[in-house]
Amino acid sequence: MKFPFVVLLMVLAGASFHCSQVSPLPGQSDEIVGMWGVPAPGGAVQTVSTASSAADLNRRINLKVDMVPRGTHGRRVVRPMKPRYITIHSTQNYSADAERHSLALKRGALRSPIRRGGNRIGYLIWHFTVDDRVAIQHMPVSEQGEHADFGGPGNRLSIGIEMCEHRGSSIRTTIERTAMLTAKLMHDNGIPLSNVVPHYHWPRPSKNPPNKNCPHFLLDNGRPGAKWRTFLGRVNYYYRNAYQSTVAAR
Numbered sequence: 001m002k003f004p005f006v007v008l009l010m011v012l013a014g015a016s017f018h019c020s021q022v023s024p025l026p027g028q029s030d031e032i033v034g035m036w037g038v039p040a041p042g043g044a045v046q047t048v049s050t051a052s053s054a055a056d057l058n059r060r061i062n063l064k065v066d067m068v069p070r071g072t073h074g075r076r077v078v079r080p081m082k083p084r085y086i087t088i089h090s091t092q093n094y095s096a097d098a099e100r101h102s103l104a105l106k107r108g109a110l111r112s113p114i115r116r117g118g119n120r121i122g123y124l125i126w127h128f129t130v131d132d133r134v135a136i137q138h139m140p141v142s143e144q145g146e147h148a149d150f151g152g153p154g155n156r157l158s159i160g161i162e163m164c165e166h167r168g169s170s171i172r173t174t175i176e177r178t179a180m181l182t183a184k185l186m187h188d189n190g191i192p193l194s195n196v197v198p199h200y201h202w203p204r205p206s207k208n209p210p211n212k213n214c215p216h217f218l219l220d221n222g223r224p225g226a227k228w229r230t231f232l233g234r235v236n237y238y239y240r241n242a243y244q245s246t247v248a249a250r
Protein backbone atom coordinates (compact mmCIF):
# COMPACT_ATOMS: atom_id res chain seq x y z
CA MET A 1 0.00 0.00 0.00
CA LYS A 2 1.21 3.52 -0.68
CA PHE A 3 0.02 6.29 1.58
CA PRO A 4 -0.85 9.87 0.70
CA PHE A 5 2.41 11.53 1.62
CA VAL A 6 1.14 14.94 2.68
CA VAL A 7 -1.49 13.56 5.01
CA LEU A 8 0.93 11.18 6.62
CA LEU A 9 3.42 13.95 7.13
CA MET A 10 0.81 15.84 9.09
CA VAL A 11 0.17 12.86 11.31
CA LEU A 12 3.65 11.56 11.79
CA ALA A 13 4.92 14.78 13.23
CA GLY A 14 8.64 15.01 13.44
CA ALA A 15 9.19 12.00 11.23
CA SER A 16 10.99 12.41 7.94
CA PHE A 17 9.53 10.55 5.04
CA HIS A 18 11.02 9.00 1.94
CA CYS A 19 9.19 10.01 -1.19
CA SER A 20 10.88 7.46 -3.40
CA GLN A 21 9.09 4.58 -1.74
CA VAL A 22 10.06 1.87 -4.17
CA SER A 23 13.38 0.33 -3.30
CA PRO A 24 14.12 -1.67 -0.18
CA LEU A 25 16.58 -0.20 2.26
CA PRO A 26 20.21 -1.05 1.48
CA GLY A 27 21.01 -4.57 2.55
CA GLN A 28 17.45 -5.42 3.45
CA SER A 29 16.91 -8.00 0.74
CA ASP A 30 20.24 -9.62 1.43
CA GLU A 31 19.41 -9.89 5.09
CA ILE A 32 16.20 -11.71 4.28
CA VAL A 33 17.83 -14.11 1.86
CA GLY A 34 20.62 -14.76 4.34
CA MET A 35 18.21 -15.49 7.12
CA TRP A 36 16.16 -17.91 5.08
CA GLY A 37 19.12 -19.68 3.57
CA VAL A 38 19.46 -21.76 6.71
CA PRO A 39 17.07 -24.40 8.07
CA ALA A 40 14.35 -23.07 10.33
CA PRO A 41 15.10 -23.49 14.03
CA GLY A 42 13.24 -26.48 15.38
CA GLY A 43 12.02 -27.22 11.89
CA ALA A 44 10.68 -30.63 12.87
CA VAL A 45 7.17 -30.88 14.22
CA GLN A 46 7.32 -30.87 17.99
CA THR A 47 5.60 -33.38 20.23
CA VAL A 48 3.79 -30.92 22.43
CA SER A 49 0.09 -30.50 22.98
CA THR A 50 -1.89 -28.44 20.49
CA ALA A 51 -3.20 -26.16 23.22
CA SER A 52 0.17 -25.15 24.58
CA SER A 53 1.57 -24.62 21.07
CA ALA A 54 -1.33 -22.39 20.10
CA ALA A 55 -0.90 -20.49 23.35
CA ASP A 56 2.80 -20.10 22.65
CA LEU A 57 2.03 -18.79 19.17
CA ASN A 58 -0.41 -16.24 20.59
CA ARG A 59 2.15 -15.11 23.14
CA ARG A 60 4.79 -14.60 20.45
CA ILE A 61 2.43 -12.71 18.15
CA ASN A 62 1.79 -10.19 20.94
CA LEU A 63 -1.52 -9.04 19.47
CA LYS A 64 -3.05 -5.79 20.70
CA VAL A 65 -6.56 -4.75 19.75
CA ASP A 66 -6.93 -1.03 19.07
CA MET A 67 -9.98 -0.72 16.86
CA VAL A 68 -10.91 2.26 14.76
CA PRO A 69 -14.31 3.07 16.31
CA ARG A 70 -17.21 1.64 14.32
CA GLY A 71 -18.92 4.33 12.27
CA THR A 72 -15.82 6.53 11.96
CA HIS A 73 -13.23 7.10 9.23
CA GLY A 74 -12.26 3.76 7.63
CA ARG A 75 -15.18 2.07 9.41
CA ARG A 76 -17.64 4.78 8.48
CA VAL A 77 -19.19 2.37 6.00
CA VAL A 78 -19.35 -1.16 7.37
CA ARG A 79 -19.35 -3.89 4.73
CA PRO A 80 -19.66 -7.43 6.14
CA MET A 81 -17.09 -10.01 5.04
CA LYS A 82 -16.53 -13.75 5.27
CA PRO A 83 -12.73 -13.79 4.80
CA ARG A 84 -11.42 -16.33 2.29
CA TYR A 85 -7.94 -14.90 1.71
CA ILE A 86 -5.17 -13.19 3.64
CA THR A 87 -3.37 -10.37 1.80
CA ILE A 88 0.15 -9.39 2.85
CA HIS A 89 1.40 -5.81 2.32
CA SER A 90 4.31 -3.66 3.43
CA THR A 91 3.79 -0.03 4.38
CA GLN A 92 6.57 1.53 2.24
CA ASN A 93 6.72 4.02 5.07
CA TYR A 94 10.19 4.24 6.58
CA SER A 95 9.17 6.41 9.53
CA ALA A 96 6.24 4.81 11.32
CA ASP A 97 5.84 1.72 13.49
CA ALA A 98 2.60 -0.19 14.12
CA GLU A 99 1.48 2.11 16.89
CA ARG A 100 1.81 5.22 14.71
CA HIS A 101 -0.14 3.56 11.93
CA SER A 102 -2.84 2.65 14.43
CA LEU A 103 -2.98 6.26 15.57
CA ALA A 104 -3.21 7.51 11.99
CA LEU A 105 -6.09 5.15 11.23
CA LYS A 106 -7.97 6.17 14.38
CA ARG A 107 -7.53 9.84 13.50
CA GLY A 108 -8.80 9.30 9.98
CA ALA A 109 -5.54 10.62 8.58
CA LEU A 110 -5.08 8.11 5.76
CA ARG A 111 -7.40 9.54 3.13
CA SER A 112 -7.95 8.60 -0.47
CA PRO A 113 -10.47 10.32 -2.72
CA ILE A 114 -13.67 8.42 -3.42
CA ARG A 115 -13.99 7.79 -7.12
CA ARG A 116 -15.56 5.40 -9.57
CA GLY A 117 -13.40 2.29 -9.84
CA GLY A 118 -11.27 3.54 -6.97
CA ASN A 119 -11.50 3.98 -3.23
CA ARG A 120 -15.03 3.28 -1.99
CA ILE A 121 -15.11 5.16 1.31
CA GLY A 122 -12.54 7.95 1.16
CA TYR A 123 -10.18 6.33 3.67
CA LEU A 124 -7.59 3.58 3.69
CA ILE A 125 -8.05 0.83 6.25
CA TRP A 126 -6.84 -2.71 6.82
CA HIS A 127 -7.09 -5.28 9.59
CA PHE A 128 -3.64 -5.66 11.18
CA THR A 129 -0.31 -3.82 11.27
CA VAL A 130 2.78 -5.77 12.34
CA ASP A 131 6.19 -4.51 13.42
CA ASP A 132 9.14 -6.07 15.23
CA ARG A 133 7.51 -5.70 18.65
CA VAL A 134 3.76 -6.07 18.27
CA ALA A 135 0.79 -6.79 16.02
CA ILE A 136 -2.14 -4.36 16.24
CA GLN A 137 -5.68 -5.04 15.05
CA HIS A 138 -7.63 -2.07 13.64
CA MET A 139 -10.95 -3.61 12.53
CA PRO A 140 -12.83 -6.93 12.84
CA VAL A 141 -12.00 -9.60 10.26
CA SER A 142 -15.75 -9.79 9.60
CA GLU A 143 -15.60 -6.38 7.85
CA GLN A 144 -14.09 -5.44 4.48
CA GLY A 145 -11.04 -3.20 4.43
CA GLU A 146 -9.81 -0.77 1.78
CA HIS A 147 -6.22 -1.87 1.16
CA ALA A 148 -5.91 -3.95 -1.99
CA ASP A 149 -7.99 -3.44 -5.14
CA PHE A 150 -10.83 -1.02 -4.40
CA GLY A 151 -14.10 -2.88 -5.16
CA GLY A 152 -12.30 -6.07 -6.19
CA PRO A 153 -12.08 -9.44 -4.46
CA GLY A 154 -8.92 -8.47 -2.59
CA ASN A 155 -10.89 -6.03 -0.49
CA ARG A 156 -14.19 -7.91 -0.54
CA LEU A 157 -12.76 -11.27 0.53
CA SER A 158 -9.41 -10.81 2.28
CA ILE A 159 -7.92 -9.91 5.61
CA GLY A 160 -5.26 -7.21 5.08
CA ILE A 161 -1.96 -7.28 6.98
CA GLU A 162 0.55 -4.43 6.68
CA MET A 163 4.19 -5.07 7.64
CA CYS A 164 6.14 -2.07 8.95
CA GLU A 165 9.57 -1.27 7.57
CA HIS A 166 10.59 1.80 9.54
CA ARG A 167 14.24 2.64 9.96
CA GLY A 168 15.99 0.83 12.78
CA SER A 169 13.43 -1.96 12.98
CA SER A 170 14.20 -5.61 12.37
CA ILE A 171 12.50 -6.60 9.15
CA ARG A 172 13.25 -10.26 9.82
CA THR A 173 11.45 -10.12 13.19
CA THR A 174 8.51 -8.34 11.57
CA ILE A 175 8.31 -11.01 8.84
CA GLU A 176 8.39 -13.81 11.41
CA ARG A 177 5.66 -12.17 13.50
CA THR A 178 3.61 -11.70 10.32
CA ALA A 179 4.03 -15.39 9.47
CA MET A 180 2.81 -16.30 12.97
CA LEU A 181 -0.21 -13.99 12.76
CA THR A 182 -1.05 -15.35 9.31
CA ALA A 183 -0.97 -18.92 10.66
CA LYS A 184 -3.33 -17.95 13.48
CA LEU A 185 -5.72 -16.22 11.09
CA MET A 186 -5.69 -19.26 8.76
CA HIS A 187 -6.67 -21.45 11.70
CA ASP A 188 -9.27 -19.12 13.15
CA ASN A 189 -10.98 -18.46 9.82
CA GLY A 190 -10.50 -21.76 7.99
CA ILE A 191 -8.31 -20.22 5.28
CA PRO A 192 -5.92 -22.53 3.37
CA LEU A 193 -2.26 -21.66 2.77
CA SER A 194 -3.02 -21.45 -0.96
CA ASN A 195 -5.18 -18.40 -0.19
CA VAL A 196 -2.37 -16.47 1.52
CA VAL A 197 -1.35 -13.97 -1.17
CA PRO A 198 0.77 -10.86 -1.64
CA HIS A 199 -0.93 -7.59 -2.57
CA TYR A 200 0.58 -8.25 -6.02
CA HIS A 201 -2.02 -11.02 -6.46
CA TRP A 202 -4.90 -8.52 -6.83
CA PRO A 203 -4.79 -6.45 -10.03
CA ARG A 204 -6.09 -2.89 -9.79
CA PRO A 205 -7.83 -2.19 -13.11
CA SER A 206 -7.39 1.58 -12.90
CA LYS A 207 -3.63 1.45 -12.20
CA ASN A 208 -0.58 0.98 -14.39
CA PRO A 209 0.91 -1.50 -13.75
CA PRO A 210 -2.21 -3.16 -12.33
CA ASN A 211 -0.23 -5.57 -10.10
CA LYS A 212 1.60 -3.70 -7.37
CA ASN A 213 5.13 -4.52 -6.21
CA CYS A 214 3.91 -5.16 -2.65
CA PRO A 215 5.20 -6.34 -0.27
CA HIS A 216 8.33 -5.34 -2.20
CA PHE A 217 10.85 -7.05 0.09
CA LEU A 218 9.13 -10.42 -0.27
CA LEU A 219 8.95 -10.29 -4.07
CA ASP A 220 11.66 -11.02 -6.63
CA ASN A 221 11.86 -8.40 -9.39
CA GLY A 222 8.39 -7.27 -8.40
CA ARG A 223 6.79 -10.70 -8.65
CA PRO A 224 6.22 -13.64 -6.29
CA GLY A 225 9.24 -15.97 -6.41
CA ALA A 226 11.68 -17.65 -4.05
CA LYS A 227 11.27 -15.11 -1.24
CA TRP A 228 7.50 -15.38 -1.32
CA ARG A 229 7.67 -19.19 -1.27
CA THR A 230 10.02 -19.01 1.70
CA PHE A 231 7.56 -16.77 3.52
CA LEU A 232 4.74 -19.26 2.86
CA GLY A 233 7.04 -21.96 4.23
CA ARG A 234 7.39 -20.00 7.47
CA VAL A 235 3.60 -19.57 7.69
CA ASN A 236 3.15 -23.30 7.16
CA TYR A 237 5.80 -24.07 9.77
CA TYR A 238 4.02 -22.01 12.44
CA TYR A 239 0.63 -23.38 11.45
CA ARG A 240 1.75 -26.99 11.73
CA ASN A 241 3.61 -26.39 14.95
CA ALA A 242 0.70 -24.69 16.68
CA TYR A 243 -2.29 -26.57 15.38
CA GLN A 244 -1.24 -29.90 13.94
CA SER A 245 1.49 -31.06 16.31
CA THR A 246 -0.65 -33.51 18.28
CA VAL A 247 -1.72 -35.32 15.14
CA ALA A 248 1.77 -35.27 13.65
CA ALA A 249 3.33 -36.70 16.82
CA ARG A 250 1.34 -39.95 16.65
Ligand SMILES: [Zn+2]
Binds near residue numbers: 001
Ligand atom coordinates in the same frame (compact mmCIF):
# COMPACT_ATOMS: atom_id res chain seq x y z
ZN1 LIG B 1 0.09 -3.29 -0.56
